């Protein structure tokens with residue numbers, strides 16, 4: 001197969017510190033049937049990569065591999081059975097791995113158009129984060145105007161998007177974060193609570209004495225009991241991660257399986273509340289086409305909100321692809337508001 005571009009990519013060679021990331025350059029083959037070449041304009045650091053480098057992501061590929069959950073890029077070449085007019089246009093795509101690269105092959109079916117005038121780095125912050133937040137709010141919790149929700153980790157990539165989308169839907173938001181982020185959370189329209197305060201749950205109860213309609217919990221571990229207890233009758237717990245167990249040695253799947261058992265037990269209780277685990281990839285194996293359609297619909301809505309200014313992308317910092325070590329270090333520093341974005345060399 002003939003080469004179409006020289007691609008620089010960042011490789012995760014095994015369980016390493018961020019400094020263990022490697023750079024390599026290779027010739028990208030021509031796109032196959034149904035594929036395009038995307039020239040990366042922005043990718044970023046998600047919590048997923050922070051877990052992958054520890055070998056702790058639920059279903060990561062074997063090492064070595066190129067991380068990078070999502071990206072914005074411009075199509076530079078199209079393979080057979082791909083509309084040739086895609087060339088030169090800007091798209092967003094979720095790749096799960098592979099996006100930390102200057103150029104990469106992507107299935108054309110996974111492309112979602114980025115509206116004209118939306119900056120690639122801005123769009124990048126709301127791809128997996130925006131879809132996740134939108135689906136948890138509108139497909140899982142089905143929030144309604146006038147309700148009250150709690151967002152744990154409201155400064156993070158998903159958290160800060162959840163806050164804004166909930167506010168846009170007319171929902172009152174209580175957001176937990178370290179005090180350094182409280183001013184930002186207030187600007188986004190949430191009432192902040194310090195997540196290191198030992199009385200955090202009591203503080204939230206003072207703000208919502210009747211209980212809340214939904215809690216979005218990516219922390220997991222024993223503290224998830226506290227999230228469950230915050231719900232009013234009819235309320236929904238949306239669990240979507242186990243950040244609390246990030247540094248534990250051992251199986252990457254065990255904390256998630258323990259969590260599922262706990263959520264199932266709560267659902268069996270006749271107490272008018274429900275507990276869900278949101279999984280971005282759920283339904284893909286059963287019917288890829290409808291999963292892709294749902295993803296495209298939801299991301300299109302989110303990107304429209306970015307285009308009209310209702311959703312303000314939270315870019316924590318920008319690094320170039322060759323500086324991904326620093327990008328990962330910053331994302332892991334526990335000082336960040338929003339998403340750390342990676343852009344090409346200038």
Ligand SMILES: NC(=O)c1ccc[n+]([C@@H]2O[C@H](COP(=O)([O-])OP(=O)(O)OC[C@H]3O[C@@H](n4cnc5c(N)ncnc54)[C@H](OP(=O)(O)O)[C@@H]3O)[C@@H](O)[C@H]2O)c1
Pocket residue numbers: 045046047048128129132152153154155156157158159177178218219240241242243244245246278279280281331333334335336338339
């Ligand atoms: N289930 C799904 O399909 C799905 C999809 C997307 C994301 N997620 C999950 O969503 C979560 C957020 O992802 P992201 O990309 O938005 O991450 P991010 O931008 O790195 O934000 C991480 C958030 O988690 C907090 N955090 C970090 N370590 C923690 C710990 N040990 N205990 C409690 N809180 C901790 C951070 O607070 P500080 O800044 O104060 O450290 C921050 O608020 C992750 O758990 C990720 O796995 C799940």
